[in-house]
Amino acid sequence: MxxxxxxxxxxxxxxxxxxxxxxxxxxxxxxxxxxxxxxxxxxxxxxxxxxxxxxxxxxxxxxxxxxxxxxxxRRLGEYRTTLAAAFDLGVVADALAELGASAADALLPAEVTLAYGDGDGSRVALLRQARGNGACTRLPMQGGDVLIRRGGTVLRFDCDSDTAGVRILVTDHPTG
Missing domain, CATH: 1.10.1200.10 (ACP-like)
Known part of the structure; x- marks a missing residue:
């Protein structure tokens, strides 16, 4: 447009x-x-x-x-091309940091659920909560963990698969 x-x-x-x-x-x-x-x-x-x-x-x-x-x-197209080869949580975290919660959610398959703290709600709402109101930054991976920093908080993104499907877990990551 x-x-x-x-x-x-x-x-x-x-x-x-x-x-x-x-x-x-x-x-x-x-x-x-x-x-x-x-x-x-x-x-x-x-x-x-x-x-x-x-x-x-x-x-x-x-x-x-x-x-x-x-x-x-353009960026969503690039992210989708990368994800077409294999699901990579780091790509979703990159999209969250660069483009926002709705864009990150658009990259997730429909069957993926999300858990963040005690949050309850839609994936977009939980991604917005994880992203925070300001800018967030994707950090280099540490031991396989996908990390983002928002303000003074570092969050860890992890996938958990079971018979119900894939669940992305977002938790506080110790800094120190």
Missing amino acids: DAVSIAALWSRLLDGASVRPDDDFFFDLDGNSLLAASIVSELSVSTGLPVELRDLYLAPTPREFASYLDHLN
Whole structure:
């Protein structure tokens, strides 16, 4: 989707207000969180990409968002190609750090479940909880463990397989 198409979508959701490709959703267009959620939902449906609300904050103009959508589509394709050979939890952790919880979830097979702490909810909600609100970073593997750092916390990702399928376990990893 190009910047002009995104601007047209925003214009429609902003009751026909004029939107140019370089207008900032929040500063120039007086956007708010409810409109942002509508935009993200519409873009997710129209593009088929796992777009998140945080993406609009990181790419607040139609031009920046179009560029982000291209990047997201390309990176998901690359991650999917890597995973086609064999499931690799490290690839999912990379996607979580780079692209966010919805993108990481989009890479997981439907039968995979997720457990994080006492968290209960959807895989995306648990991945968002694991990722945290800010940036997270994939750390080099230590003894086969897939690790990410968010803030002062390091989390360990591990797979557990049984007759019910594959379960990804996310736990605090001791630092020290």
